[in-house]
Amino acid sequence: MMISTRGRYAIRLMIDLAEHGTTDYIRLKDISERQDISQKYLESITTTLSKSGLIDGAHGKGGGYRLNRTPEEYTIGEILRTTEGSLAPVACLGCDAKKCERESICRTLPMWEKLYNLVNDFFDSMTVADLMKQDAAAGFFGASL
Amino acid sequence: MMISTRGRYAIRLMIDLAEHGTTDYIRLKDISERQDISQKYLESITTTLSKSGLIDGAHGKGGGYRLNRTPEEYTIGEILRTTEGSLAPVACLGCDAKKCERESICRTLPMWEKLYNLVNDFFDSMTVADLMKQDAAAGFFGASL
DNA sequence: CCTATTCCCTACCATGTTAATAGGTAAAAG
């Protein structure tokens, strides 16, 4: 498995913020109820997103979270890399890649690199706004591939 | 991480078999030494490949493993799905997918399906023979993506 | 036959990751 619940929840959270909050702060409690995800687990995700500057948090009454860009300006790739770390398909690639001494003779490395690029490009070509537009009826739109 | 050592070792093993054995059986001991992978761990991988009919094993002196098709006839996708299970990027997809009750309203499912197809097509379009042809100097050939 | 060689089979284990939960502290609003 490539993408865990953490990354998937992060995307749903960003879509939720985009749909419900234009300027107001949205309470985690509301998102938790709408998305049916434990509030505590969501907290750990918002902490990451907030520290990376993707969202903005406010304490106290009337507080919550808010996007600080328009939905068009968030790529899915950025959200996933922030919450999941690198999207590298194998351990030899990515940010915390462990140096492999077979690298120079490896017959498979070019393949992994190609897939890595493919995956990054795929997610970077989609924004939160794109996912908002879709309704469920659009399902299997990828079947044309 | 999407592909673990199991799948990566399986590919290296298949390439090794393709390069060293035309008709003869190749001992696991030799592959283990050439590829620098524990013989015991390789055993667990060959067992899977053998049961699925990808390779053929022979006991006793002069025994070992052998491909039972030409390298052109093995796609990387087939090898990976055999050793790793489904290549699904998320838990909602693939062979042992857990039914999700949000499926009908999920805004992200189409995206996962599209990626799933992309990854399967990627690996199914490459064969063991393709990887044999490559030398290390070909590295980063995927940068054109 | 006997013995060496090889695949084959089952079990076990150590480590790390995932998906959470628990229980607090700090800041802001009223």
Add this chain to the structure above:
DNA sequence: CTTTTACCTATTAACATGGTAGGGAATAGG
């Protein structure tokens, strides 16, 4: 000064990964 909310630091149960250990069964050669 109380409520509400984000924020911070553990802890945990379950599972996956990446192996290791110790045999058994089949085959070839002598």
